[in-house]
Amino acid sequence: MSAPILALRGVNKSFGPIDVLHDITLEVRAGEVLCLLGDNGAGKSTLIKIMSGVHQPSSGTIEMDGTATTIPTPRAASDKGIATVHQFGGTFPLMSIGRSFFVGVEMTKGWGPFKIYDRKRANDIAVKAVRDFGITRIEDGDRLVGGLSGGERQSLAIARAVHFGARVLILDEPTAALGVKQATHVLRIVNEAKRRGLAVIFITHQVMHAMAVGDHFAVLIRGAVAADFKKGEKTREEITDLMAGGASMASLEAEIETYMNSHGGHPPPPAA
Ligand SMILES: Nc1ncnc2c1ncn2[C@@H]1O[C@H](COP(=O)(O)OP(=O)(O)OP(=O)(O)O)[C@@H](O)[C@H]1O
Numbered sequence: 128m129s130a131p132i133l134a135l136r137g138v139n140k141s142f143g144p145i146d147v148l149h150d151i152t153l154e155v156r157a158g159e160v161l162c163l164l165g166d167n168g169a170g171k172s173t174l175i176k177i178m179s180g181v182h183q184p185s186s187g188t189i190e191m192d193g194t195a196t197t198i199p200t201p202r203a204a205s206d207k208g209i210a211t212v213h214q215f216g217g218t219f220p221l222m223s224i225g226r227s228f229f230v231g232v233e234m235t236k237g238w239g240p241f242k243i244y245d246r247k248r249a250n251d252i253a254v255k256a257v258r259d260f261g262i263t264r265i266e267d268g269d270r271l272v273g274g275l276s277g278g279e280r281q282s283l284a285i286a287r288a289v290h291f292g293a294r295v296l297i298l299d300e301p302t303a304a305l306g307v308k309q310a311t312h313v314l315r316i317v318n319e320a321k322r323r324g325l326a327v328i329f330i331t332h333q334v335m336h337a338m339a340v341g342d343h344f345a346v347l348i349r350g351a352v353a354a355d356f357k358k359g360e361k362t363r364e365e366i367t368d369l370m371a372g373g374a375s376m377a378s379l380e381a382e383i384e385t386y387m388n389s390h391g392g393h394p395p396p397p398a399a
């Protein structure tokens with residue numbers, strides 16, 4: 128098997144006296160989706176901030192292509208081909224699709240002092256990149272990003288990362304605020320990014336979303352990797368329980384369902 132594109136080995140992170148991550152070892156490979164699961168405050172965002180140059184590990188090493196490296200800044204991460212897409216960050220509601228696609232890398236025509244932003248060309252490239260990912264409802268690069276749906280915005284951000292040569296795509300809860308249809312769209316795009324050979328790190332609280340795209344799963348509990356397994360090695364119930372820190376969420380779900388089935392679809396009253 129080839130070396131992982133990105134690996135963390137024995138990474139710890141503390142903020143002053145607060146230990147947030149303990150001895151994290153994780154690998155992501157080309158053409159593979161790693162789902163990072165865990166409850167609120169488990170350390171998922173902190174972990175991906177270490178991979179995207181926002182935070183530095185307190186100890187431990189980061190490897191790229193089998194070689195130890197550092198990621199001192201977000202700029203360094205993007206130079207190394209690590210793209211991070213946040214739920215709401217990264218897009219600019221009052222910018223057009225074409226403009227936002229080329230933020231920081233503006234397309235120009237002409238030369239020297241006559242360089243101007245080439246709106247038409249930027250729009251054509253942006254719209255094509257998004258449509259290549261199957262978002263065919265987007266036809267006009269002059270449309271404002273703020274007018275896109277949440278799923279379309281996520282798709283635009285992912286298409287942009289892939290277009291500019293990302294090798295590692297980090298998605299922090301991209302489907303959290305989306306309806307079923309939009310989430311499905313984003314999941315399809317994650318699969319497409321994987322098919323194109325990117326390594327994808329996908330954070331979600333939704334086990335079904337994780338199972339739809341994940342090849343590999345890591346569950347964080349209070350800053351440590353509590354479980355690390357491959358697709359097919361655990362059931363949905365087992366994963367749900369792990370995410371709830373071992374509490375039997377699945378049996379709770381089953382209890383509620385049994386109650387509802389025998390009470391005409393009404394959920395149980397809240398516990399007194
Ligand atoms: N800059 C910081 N200084 C001190 N503590 C921090 C800092 N950043 C994060 N933490 C703490 O680290 C822990 C993990 O936070 P993190 O945001 O990584 O969790 P998460 O798994 O992403 O949670 P969620 O699912 O709610 O997004 C939390 O207890 C948080 O308060």
Ligand SMILES: [Mg+2]
Nearest residue numbers: 171172173299
């Ligand atoms: Mg988080």
